[in-house]
Amino acid sequence: MRYELYYWPGIQGRGEFVRLALEEAAADYVDVARMPEREGMGVAALMRLLEDTRAARPPFAPPILRAGKLVIAQTANILLFLGPRLGLVPKAEAARLWAHQLQLTIADLVAEAHDAHHPISGGLYYHEQKREAKRRAEDFRTKRVPKFLDYFEGVLERGPGGGRHMVGKALSYVDLSMFQVIAGLGYAFPRAMARVKRKISRLTALHQRVMERPRMAAYLASARRLPFSTEDVFRHYPELDG
Numbered sequence: 001m002r003y004e005l006y007y008w009p010g011i012q013g014r015g016e017f018v019r020l021a022l023e024e025a026a027a028d029y030v031d032v033a034r035m036p037e038r039e040g041m042g043v044a045a046l047m048r049l050l051e052d053t054r055a056a057r058p059p060f061a062p063p064i065l066r067a068g069k070l071v072i073a074q075t076a077n078i079l080l081f082l083g084p085r086l087g088l089v090p091k092a093e094a095a096r097l098w099a100h101q102l103q104l105t106i107a108d109l110v111a112e113a114h115d116a117h118h119p120i121s122g123g124l125y126y127h128e129q130k131r132e133a134k135r136r137a138e139d140f141r142t143k144r145v146p147k148f149l150d151y152f153e154g155v156l157e158r159g160p161g162g163g164r165h166m167v168g169k170a171l172s173y174v175d176l177s178m179f180q181v182i183a184g185l186g187y188a189f190p191r192a193m194a195r196v197k198r199k200i201s202r203l204t205a206l207h208q209r210v211m212e213r214p215r216m217a218a219y220l221a222s223a224r225r226l227p228f229s230t231e232d233v234f235r236h237y238p239e240l241d242g
């Protein structure tokens with residue numbers, strides 16, 4: 001099965017959570033919007049999918065995965081679908097629900113990371129909401145990030161994976177997403193993250209282990225892994241870091 005991932009080209013964004021799972025599993029996939037329009041792909045193909053008024057199950061926003069006749073949106077929903085197919089989640093229903101629950105909590109954190117630099121509206125520029133962003137980012141990095149990370153650290157500590165895995169005893173898509181969260185927060189809020197580092201030793205070690213996995217290391221060194229930037233969901237503005 002060749003999977004088609006539809007996501008905005010030029011940024012990692014939420015598409016990266018899906019990309020990491022596809023890359024770790026060495027899945028056959030095409031990153032459609034990054035491909036040439038002359039081959040029927042590119043952003044035009046993404047827009048066709050978003051604007052298809054005949055679709056019975058239209059997606060609201062990217063990332064979107066096409067798998068044969070299925071068109072699936074919402075990052076956590078895509079990973080719920082891909083997890084068993086890519087061998088990135090345990091078999092038991094309780095474990096799959098747990099993985100999905102954690103992924104939805106990660107989605108909440110990612111939405112808050114976005115709102116730290118766009119607290120009023122995603123439709124306005126950052127410079128149009130800088131004052132509000134400063135207040136929101138302070139709350140995010142001093143209250144919300146510690147609360148989320150303390151929770152995820154506790155999940156690692158208490159789970160059956162001996163501190164090595166978020167779900168079960170083997171690597172899952174949640175581990176890959178957790179890697180991305182730690183990497184993104186580290187880029188966006190280096191000073192704030194340096195302060196909490198002492199309290200998240202298991203998450204820090206998980207981030208390192210994922211980065212060193214052969215397929216992850218190859219992906220991260222490739223041109224397919226775009227750099228973090230101030231166009232992305234995790235953004236570094238020195239005035240928002242503490």
Ligand SMILES: N[C@@H](CCC(=O)N[C@@H](CS)C(=O)NCC(=O)O)C(=O)O
Pocket residue numbers: 013014015061062063073074075076107233
């Ligand atoms: N909850 C959705 C959020 C999707 C989302 O916000 N996608 C962004 C790009 S990362 C987008 O293009 N949003 C357009 C919009 O919200 O109008 C998910 O996790 O996939």
